[in-house]
Amino acid sequence: MSGVNNGTISLIEQNKTSPSVASLKRLLDTVSISLGEFFDDEGLEKEKHFFRASELPEFGSGDVLFRQIGTNVAGRQLQILHERYLPRADTGETMLSHAGEEGGIVLNGKIEVTVGDEIEVLCAGDAYYFDSNIPHRFRNPGDEECEIISVCTPPTF
Numbered sequence: 001m002s003g004v005n006n007g008t009i010s011l012i013e014q015n016k017t018s019p020s021v022a023s024l025k026r027l028l029d030t031v032s033i034s035l036g037e038f039f040d041d042e043g044l045e046k047e048k049h050f051f052r053a054s055e056l057p058e059f060g061s062g063d064v065l066f067r068q069i070g071t072n073v074a075g076r077q078l079q080i081l082h083e084r085y086l087p088r089a090d091t092g093e094t095m096l097s098h099a100g101e102e103g104g105i106v107l108n109g110k111i112e113v114t115v116g117d118e119i120e121v122l123c124a125g126d127a128y129y130f131d132s133n134i135p136h137r138f139r140n141p142g143d144e145e146c147e148i149i150s151v152c153t154p155p156t157f
Helices: 006-013 021-030 035-039
Strands: 058-061 064-069 079-085 101-108 110-115 118-123 127-131 136-139 146-153
Touching: 006 021, 110 127, 110 146, 118 127
Parallel strands: none
Antiparallel strands: 058 064, 064 079, 079 146, 101 127, 101 146, 110 118, 110 136
16 A cells, blocks of 8 residues: 555564655555654554544555444553445455454445465354465455454464
């Protein structure tokens, strides 16, 4: 989404390289955080327990949209997302893979989830849970929006 390649992002995450200011800005723009907010330690929410809908900025690319809970919580070890996949939306042909675990429950619509060589279409009320190291992908095969609440640990963004 940021235009920064996955290899560079991986090196940044592993603290093996530091991003240029331009790359950092592109990365932060995808999650609606300014450079000032990123470097403002005072702005970290250390003890916030409740979040209003207006505090969950929406980000994403095209037809896949996310709202993240607790984006600025210091030491966050869990990522909670409200995900929306518009009709025919797809996370892309390239499978996703990252350290950790993730799971979710479908609230509305249908989602096709690929984990390794397994493909399953899940409907409202169905759920998934897997090791995120296994290549995976999400696709809305339907004509209506799909809505999911998901969790991932450790946070990937």
